[in-house]
Amino acid sequence: MTADVHRWAEPSIEEERLRFWERAAGLLSWQTRWHTAHSWTPPDPERRRGPEIRWFEGGRLNAAVNCADRHVAAGHGEKAALHFEGEPGDRETVSYAELARRVAQAANALDSLGITAGDRVVIYLPVLVETIVITLACARIGAVHQLVFGGFSAEALRFRVADTGAKLLVTTDGQYRRGTAVPVKENADAAVQGLTPAEGGNLEHVLVIRRTGSQIPWNSEDLNGDGRGRDLWWHELVETASAEHEPKFFDAESPLFIMYTSGTTGKPKGLVHTTGGYLTAGLYSYLRLFAHPDPDRREHDVHWCTADLAWVTAHTYEIYGPLAAGATQVIYEGVPKVPHPGRHFEIIARHRVTSYYTAPTLVRSLMGWFPGGVPTEYDLSSVRIAGTVGEAVNPEAASWLRSQIGRDTRDAQNRPVLPLVDTWWQSESGSAVLSPRPERDPARFKPGSVASPLPGWDAGVVDDSGRPTDPGVQGNVVITRPGPSMARTVWGNPERFYTSYWEKYAHAEGGRGWFLAGDAGQCDAEGDIWILGRIDDAINVSGHLLSTIEIESALVSHPDVVEAGVAPVHNATTGHAVAAFVVLSTSAWQRLEEDPAAGPELLSRLRSHVAEVIGPVAKPRTVIPVPEVPKTRSGKIMRRLLTQLHDGHPLGDTTSLQNEPCVPRIQQICQTLGTAPVKENAPQ
Known part of the structure; x- marks a missing residue:
């Protein structure tokens, strides 16, 4: 349409x-x-x-009431709301009645910390039952929540805490990721360290969930004169709170949450949803x-x-x-x-x-x-x-x-x-x-x-x-x-x-x-x-406008390619050229390890495969095997970042990527291959 x-x-x-x-x-x-x-x-x-x-x-209306209380009132309290699966293998099923009870406890805990309607709460947690509980508790009292991926860097978290002017940060001692317990609280501490009011530093408390049992630093400084330290344990504050909480109701246009976009240029944008x-x-x-x-x-x-x-x-x-x-x-x-x-x-x-x-x-x-x-x-x-x-x-x-x-x-x-x-x-x-x-x-x-x-x-x-x-x-x-x-x-x-x-x-x-x-x-x-992809991801080769997704689809259709990211890169003659970053299948990697001389032949086959599927104009100038392609948390390939890496340009903000560690690895690969174009008038 x-x-x-x-x-x-x-x-x-x-x-x-x-x-x-x-x-x-x-x-x-x-x-x-x-x-x-x-x-x-x-x-x-x-x-x-x-x-x-x-x-x-x-x-x-009240969003939390709509997500929990009303189902209990309708007689569905025993229905399972959440089947939680932890990475180590722990499991828990939470009914709607239990969810409503926990949300009420968390809402009372927020009330006790002086969080009121309109205040911002940043939630820096992995996928846990408690993450949903504290999110709904914010909605229940009218606080504006901002969830941050638990794997984001301290720099990315600091920006969000400062930009929202959050009064409360909710985090965990650690999280399980790829089979190991990784620290989280240290990142949270680094994010808020030295954050001044002029920078948006309004933080009064850090509420910590015990997930991995890791040893963590603790800050007992009373920041707002309420007699409590900055850091507080979830199990001591929330799980001991009353399960009776009277909800308030808010105007339909009241802010519910702030969602930050990711990008490689400029600061993330905090989108307000009501x-x-x-x-x-x-x-x-x-x-x-x-x-x-x-x-x-x-x-x-x-x-x-x-x-x-x-x-x-x-x-x-x-x-x-x-x-x-x-x-x-x-x-x-x-x-x-x-x-x-x-x-x-x-x-x-x-x-x-x-x-x-x-x-x-x-x-x-x-x-x-x-x-x-x-x-x-x-x-x-x-x-x-x-x-x-x-x-x-x-x-x-x-x-x-x-x-x-x-x-x-x-x-x-x-x-x-x-x-x-x-x-x-x-x-x-x-x-x-x-x-x-x-x-x-x-x-x-x-x-x-x-x-x-x-x-x-x-x-x-x-x-x-x-x-x-x-x-x-x-x-x-x-x-x-x-x-x-x-x-x-x-x-x-x-x-x-x-x-x-x-x-x-x-x-x-x-x-x-x-x-x-x-x-x-x-x-x-x-x-x-x-x-067809982002507007600024389109590739113009000699006047032919090519779709990055179409070329990526052609590459993925080859049995040796698991994933591909295609980006426009500098070409003095055609304006743009096509560079393809490919994640090879396990069997393809094994063949290359056994016979390094097979590499150029494979890459040539991949280039020819694109020409056969789409046409010669779409044939990549170069195909570069990489361990991963950089992606946002929504799974979108950051093609502008691939262009920057290939052409040797300064990188923008990469802290919001879901797999930020792959960026220096790809950068090293590009530097080793010498992909950056020779600049005009540069010394030879």
């Missing part, structure tokens, strides 16, 4: 959209019903401000995409979103969406290869997972670990639907997911028919925007296409002037009618919200304005949308 300005001029269409979202909001429990479903003040180019977006004005609209879209889209279509059969649903809880995908489809729906879900602390590559399949079989939502990068890793397919010892028959998120799924990965994870879902001709929803959305949108419908005819399945907008949203592919592109022509993906989960602003920097997302198409629809997603895309003849 392309952007169609004219149809939105019909009042009945917009009115029906608002009625749809009001029906969706009716799935929640509200203390006070809203008086105005939606209002929109267009972006203001003169003031350099984005639109003022408001949903469900006048309505009051309560009523976000929860409405999160709940509706979870039900639409992952819940059983028959409400009477949803009691058997077991959802597993494999994302780390700090990522926006987990906020929406691992915390708020499933819990607001009263669903049972799995949360897993560790990495998928510990203690063996089949850990995910083991968990699916044990908990009878029905919906499996993961990233294409993990699917490609599983393909490399199991080149012969998933062993039959794992019972995957419970899986009813699979989903991908983060980047467009490569056709090879999509086919593998359907044929292996969904091997028990086949038609009369023995073809895999597992519904696969390849979702497209962003930290900015807060919930899924584009996705094939789960009930779509399997014969029309298009691996790699995110199809069309979900109900209540509209989006399109347009050129720089805002005109819809023709089928097969690359353009910019825009959101023309955002849903209620859309971010409202950038924390502390509303001008950046405008310049990053609204400035380019502020003139659209007579000044109503469209949201620039930053992704390139194209529509096919049937109107389905295909995401």
Whole structure:
């Protein structure tokens, strides 16, 4: 579906959209019903401000009550809310009644620390039950939470604590990662060390969960005169608190959380999401995409979103969406290869997972670990639907997911028919925007296409002037009618919200304005949308605009390649050249170790393979084997960073990457190979 300005001029269409979202909001429990479903003040180019977006004005609700208390009140307190799997093998099942009890305790603990509505709390934890408990406790008292990946560096954490002006930091003594206990508290201490009020240093307490039993430093300094030390133990403060807590109810537009984007240039942007609209879209889209279509059969649903809880995908489809729906879900602390590559399949079989939502990068890793397919010892028959998120799924990965994870879902001709929803959305949108419908005819399945907008949203592919592109022509993906989960602003920097997302198409629809997603895309003849990667990732070779994802998909289709990252690099003649960074399969690495002379032949075959699949113009100038490609926490390959590494440019901020240690390794490989181009007028 392309952007169609004219149809939105019909009042009945917009009115029906608002009625749809009001029906969706009716799935929640509200203390006070809203008086105005939606209002929109267009972006203001003169003031350099984005639109003022408001949903469900006048309505009051509590997100934590919607995610726990109301299910207990409805008689579902004994239903499992969470199946926790720790990386070392420890497990725990938490019912909705127990979840509500723990959230009430944590809310009382926050109250006792003087945390009030509007205060910010930074949560620096791995995937634990306590992470969800403290997140919901913040929502219960109206504090604004900001979750930080437990593997981020002290520098990345420091920025977030300072930028939010957080009063409380919640962390742990350590976490289990790749089979070992790694320290966390030391990073937290380093992050806040010497942080002054002028820098945003408002921290009063650090609340510490005992997870690994590691020896940790302790700070007993009383920072706010409450008679307590800076550092406090979770088990002493939270687990001894009263389980009776009276919730407060907040305006629908009250901030719920801040979500920071990742990037290799500039500081991360803190996107502000508000309560009523976000929860409405999160709940509706979870039900639409992952819940059983028959409400009477949803009691058997077991959802597993494999994302780390700090990522926006987990906020929406691992915390708020499933819990607001009263669903049972799995949360897993560790990495998928510990203690063996089949850990995910083991968990699916044990908990009878029905919906499996993961990233294409993990699917490609599983393909490399199991080149012969998933062993039959794992019972995957419970899986009813699979989903991908983060980047467009490569056709090879999509086919593998359907044929292996969904091997028990086949038609009369023995073809895999597992519904696969390849979702497209962003930290900015807060919930899924584009996705094939789960009930779509399997014969029309298009691996790699995110199809069309979900109900209540509209989006399109347009050129720089805002005109819809023709089928097969690359353009910019825009959101023309955002849903209620859309971010409202950038924390502390509303001008950046405008310049990053609204400035380019502020003139659209007579000044109503469209949201620039930053992704390139194209529509096919049937109107389905295909995401081609970030706009600034496109490669222009002698006037030919090439899609990085298309080239990566071609490389991954070769049996020797597990994953690929393609980036535009300097070429004095053609403007850009294609550099491909590839993660080879285990067997390919073994062949190279046994015969180093086989390396050039393999790389030449890979270059020729791309030329055969796409065409000679897409043939990479160079193919560079690397141990990993750098990715954000959402699984997106940081192609700009690959360009910087290849061409020897200064690197931007890399602290927000999920695998930051790979950066110096790739840098060393590039330096050894001498990939940086000779600069014009440089001494020879």
